[in-house]
Amino acid sequence: MKVLVADDDPGSLMVARAAVERSGHDCLAAADGDQAWALYLEHQPDVVVTDRVMPGMDGLALCRAIREREEDLYTYVVLLTSQGSREDILAGLKAGADDYVTKPLDPFVLQARLLVALRVTTLHADLAHYRRVLARQARTDPLTGLHNRLKLSEDLEQLHQWSVRYGERYSLAMCDVDNFKTYNDLYGHPAGDQALRAVAEALLGSVRKSDGVYRFGGEEFLLVLPKQSVSGAKTLMERALDAVRNLAIEHAGDPSGQLRLSAGISAFTAEHRVDAVTLLGEADAALYAAKARGRNRVELARQSG
Template identity: 85%
Template sequence: MKVLVADDDPGSLLVARAAVERSGHDCLTAADGDQAWALYLEHQPDVVVTDWMMPGLDGLALCRAIRAREQELYTYVVLLTSQGSRDDVLAGLEAGADDYVTKPLDPFVLHARLLVARRITTLHADLAHYRKVLSLQARTDPLTGLHNRLKLSKDLEQLHLRSQRYAEQYSVAMCDVDNFKSYNDIYGHQAGDLALRAVAAALRGSVRKSDVVYRYGGEEFLLVLPQQSAAGAKALMERALEAVRDLAIVHAGDTSGQLRLSAGISSFSPEHPVDAYALLGEADAALYAAKAAGRNRVELAR
């Protein structure tokens, strides 16, 4: 672990540093609270061992600053104090300290506190990792690996606000696999899942780095295309439909004999300043128009 020790008493600082290093940890030292805070911001130590009374930030103020600054990784704080009354101990814990050690410092006691600190910081690191994993899973479609509608809501809102602010255009394309119900009926749901994965990969390979593909639900996909005009979006989606045709997935339930895709596009612009959800509705209506016109095509919203 990386341990920061803050104490304005040179003798206590020397003893604490020796105890930390004998315990096998890296040690940073600060002679006052302000220096300790600067070192904390620079090095993000796992543990802070701080004196209560010292120039600059005192121990309580340093504890509060650390707790206010923390986001993901947890810093274990040990307060060094010669004031061992119950009120002082409670004040330190309420300020954010995890434990306290009375002075003069006993190296064995500090070693024991560091063993506890390792367990706690490891646990917090594991929890932070699992929170990230769960957050990613909550925003990812498990079948295709694409983003899902939960992620779409946040992304589309941010893009819309930015496009409004800077008077930029963007487009959305709603896509649907043609006659997919009959594909599942003929070939089974396992084959249907494989087909959806293949279509998702084809769509992902057809877009720019700035574009994002989402699984909207069932056999529907949504493409969000920043800074893309309606004409540019249509050209892109024509290439995407060609990529799906190039998969050559046999589909006896489609008149073409292969799996196909239809798409509807709507675009936001300063001349068409509808909100994001109205834009989705327009793209959906354009998709239905593409289906009604014979499928396997791209239609622009009117």
């Protein structure tokens, strides 16, 4: 572990540092609260052992600052207090300390506290890891590996707010696999799943790194294209449709004899400053227009053309 020790008493600081290093941990030392806070921000230690009374930021203020800043990982805080100071102990725990050690400092006691701290910080690190994994799973389509509707709503809201604030444009492209129900009827759902994964890969290979590709539902996909003009979005989508054609997936239920894709595009521009929900509706309407005009094509929303 990385342990930060803060104490304005040189003797106590030396004893604490020796106990930390004897336990096999890396030690950072601070002679006052302000220095401790600066070291905390720079190094993000796993454990902080801090005196209650110090020049500058005292131990209670340091505890509060640590708790207010924490996001994912947890810092275990041990408060050093005067012998028998119950008020200091309660105040420290209320401020966010996890444990306390009375002074004069006993190295054995501190080493024992560090063993507890190791268990607790390891547990918190494991929990943080599992939270991240679950968060990714909740925002990922299990079939294609693309982002799902939840992630789309988060990303699109953020992009829209940013575009409104800075006057940037962006485009949306709603895509749909042509005659997909017929494909499933002819070849079976496992083949349909495989086809959707192939289409997802083709779409990912057609966009820029800054673009987002989402499974919108069923055989529908949505592409979010930051800072992309309507003409640029149309060129990109025509390239994406070519990529799907190049997959050469047989589809006896399509007039072309192969799996094809249709797409509709809408855009947020200086002349068309509507909300994201409206843009989604416009892209969807453009997709339906592409279907009505023979499929296997890209159409622009009337408001974006």
